[in-house]
Amino acid sequence: MKHFTTDRRVVVAGAGLVGALASLFFARRGLRVLLCEQRADPRKRSWQGGRSINLAISTRGLNALERVGLREKALEQCIRMPGREIHAVSGERVFQLYGTEAHHCIHSISRGSINEILLEALSKESKVEVQFETRVEKWSPEGWVFFGPSGSFTVPKEEYLIATDGGGSIARKQMIAYSQSQATEEFLDYGYKELTIPAGAGAEWQLKKEALHIWPRGKFMTIALPNLDGSFTVTLFLPYEGETSFARLTSSEAVTRFFSAYFPDVVSLIPDLLSQFEANPTGHMATVRSGPWHSQSMGALLLGDAAHAIVPFFGQGMNCGFEDVSYLDGILASGNKDWISISEQLFELRKPNADAIATMALENFIEMRDLVGDKYFLMQKEVEKRLEREFPGLYQSRYEMVSFSRIPYSVAWRAGEKQKQLLSKLCQGVESAENIDKALAHQLIEKDLREFFPYWEDKNGSWH
Numbered sequence: 053m054k055h056f057t058t059d060r061r062v063v064v065a066g067a068g069l070v071g072a073l074a075s076l077f078f079a080r081r082g083l084r085v086l087l088c089e090q091r092a093d094p095r096k097r098s099w100q101g102g103r104s105i106n107l108a109i110s111t112r113g114l115n116a117l118e119r120v121g122l123r124e125k126a127l128e129q130c131i132r133m134p135g136r137e138i139h140a141v142s143g144e145r146v147f148q149l150y151g152t153e154a155h156h157c158i159h160s161i162s163r164g165s166i167n168e169i170l171l172e173a174l175s176k177e178s179k180v181e182v183q184f185e186t187r188v189e190k191w192s193p194e195g196w197v198f199f200g201p202s203g204s205f206t207v208p209k210e211e212y213l214i215a216t217d218g219g220g221s222i223a224r225k226q227m228i229a230y231s232q233s234q235a236t237e238e239f240l241d242y243g244y245k246e247l248t249i250p251a252g253a254g255a256e257w258q259l260k261k262e263a264l265h266i267w268p269r270g271k272f273m274t275i276a277l278p279n280l281d282g283s284f285t286v287t288l289f290l291p292y293e294g295e296t297s298f299a300r301l302t303s304s305e306a307v308t309r310f311f312s313a314y315f316p317d318v319v320s321l322i323p324d325l326l327s328q329f330e331a332n333p334t335g336h337m338a339t340v341r342s343g344p345w346h347s348q349s350m351g352a353l354l355l356g357d358a359a360h361a362i363v364p365f366f367g368q369g370m371n372c373g374f375e376d377v378s379y380l381d382g383i384l385a386s387g388n389k390d391w392i393s394i395s396e397q398l399f400e401l402r403k404p405n406a407d408a409i410a411t412m413a414l415e416n417f418i419e420m421r422d423l424v425g426d427k428y429f430l431m432q433k434e435v436e437k438r439l440e441r442e443f444p445g446l447y448q449s450r451y452e453m454v455s456f457s458r459i460p461y462s463v464a465w466r467a468g469e470k471q472k473q474l475l476s477k478l479c480q481g482v483e484s485a486e487n488i489d490k491a492l493a494h495q496l497i498e499k500d501l502r503e504f505f506p507y508w509e510d511k512n513g514s515w516h
């Protein structure tokens with residue numbers, strides 16, 4: 053039996069967000085790292101990530117960055133988004149706060165910035181070697197085979213592979229082929245297309261700067277996140293097929309008609325809408341559920357999207373991947389030096405949470421594209437805010453648990469299910485959040501939510 057120990061070099065495949073952060077954590081623990089990335093160094097060319105241009109980073113992601121001293125640097129590149137602004141077809145806008153406290157905000161950051169911050173930090177680590185244009189190709193009984201500018205090479209069998217090669221992971225596919233790992237890939241029947249609202253003539257933001265913008269249209273939607281240069285990255289989420297779908301947007305007239313009917317205010321903000329629509333690719337989204345994430349015989353561990361890609365509607369894919377890395381570091385800190393046992397522990401701790409956020413991300417799509425414009429839903433949100441104010445420590449919304457705390461995702465999911473039932477009982481026959489029965493609310497909270505009180509009371513997450 054092979055022994056993979058942490059005193060050997062660790063090889064990381066994929067210098068995206070999770071791979072770069074994991075390499076930094078390893079270096080800070082004194083491990084030697086070879087980090088291989090299939091693309092060229094993003095610092096030497098304009099960013100061509102091929103994925104979303106900007107991302108929302110929240111508490112879990114920021115916490116992981118804090119542990120390697122990069123939180124403040126990242127925040128310098130961020131724009132706060134304390135709430136969402138909902139745009140009706142009529143042009144009417146409503147702003148909804150995400151939370152109840154001043155620090156309850158998510159942050160918009162460019163994918164390129166965050167990757168560069170991590171790569172710059174790695175360049176200062178003497179134990180880390182980064183090889184760009186080098187990809188992991190396959191597994192062989194001699195070890196993992198890579199291909200780079202000087203041809204192919206096999207990493208020695210004793211060196212452990214951390215595979216952070218994203219949602220389409222080659223490593224995962226090889227592990228499915230040659231070990232006990234299994235995976236399901238569930239593709240959404242929606243695609244997404246990114247567009248840019250440019251900055252105004254004086255470099256100003258043409259929409260409210262500190263907000264995540266949503267144009268909910270029932271079965272589809274558009275969102276926009278602010279960038280530091282005054283622009284917004286807009287993402288249209290639309291079914292591939294059907295009455296209103298990408299399949300119908302095949303001519304300039306059809307695109308113009310579609311945007312004018314559903315997003316008239318967006319049309320006026322993007323002068324070159326048609327050329328952007330034509331030039332920009334349509335991306336796909338999938339939920340990947342896999343397990344186990346490690347293979348003893350192949351000497352490998354999957355992390356981030358390679359293990360558990362999720363749809364982007366809770367803004368948690370990167371945050372969850374960063375949290376994987378924090379947990380992994382916690383296990384390394386305990387002194388465990390055996391990669392297999394470390395990987396087993398990590399899988400046990402993280403798998404239920406990865407599954408829970410995958411489910412919540414799918415559910416949040418319905419909330420964003422449909423419910424945020426629904427009066428009854430909005431009243432329930434108001435009721436939740438009221439409960440949080442009236443019963444501090446006894447109630448916290450699922451959104452807050454996911455975005456503004458490190459409460460395990462699986463706990464947030466369970467609490468959210470109970471809260472849905474509680475809210476529906478409280479809101480029965482009620483027309484305004486002010487009119488809920490407070491005594492009944494207290495009674496239901498005590499009866500149904502008691503098991504979650506320790507999580508809500510403990511702001512420092514010492515259960516973590």
Ligand SMILES: Cc1cc2nc3c(=O)[nH]c(=O)nc-3n(C[C@H](O)[C@H](O)[C@H](O)COP(=O)(O)OP(=O)(O)OC[C@H]3O[C@@H](n4cnc5c(N)ncnc54)[C@H](O)[C@@H]3O)c2cc1C
Nearest residue numbers: 066068069070090104108187188218356357367369370371
């Ligand atoms: C439209 C959209 C919006 C999103 N918004 C958010 C958000 O707001 N907040 C959030 O937290 N998450 C968001 N996400 C999810 C987030 O992008 C991912 O969860 C995150 O990028 C995962 O990081 P990763 O490092 O695991 O994978 P990736 O970022 O995909 O990185 C994988 C890296 O591996 C490299 N690679 C691939 N194959 C190989 C190979 N064979 N050998 C070597 N290198 C290889 C790739 O080039 C890449 O650099 C969004 C995703 C999408 C699609």
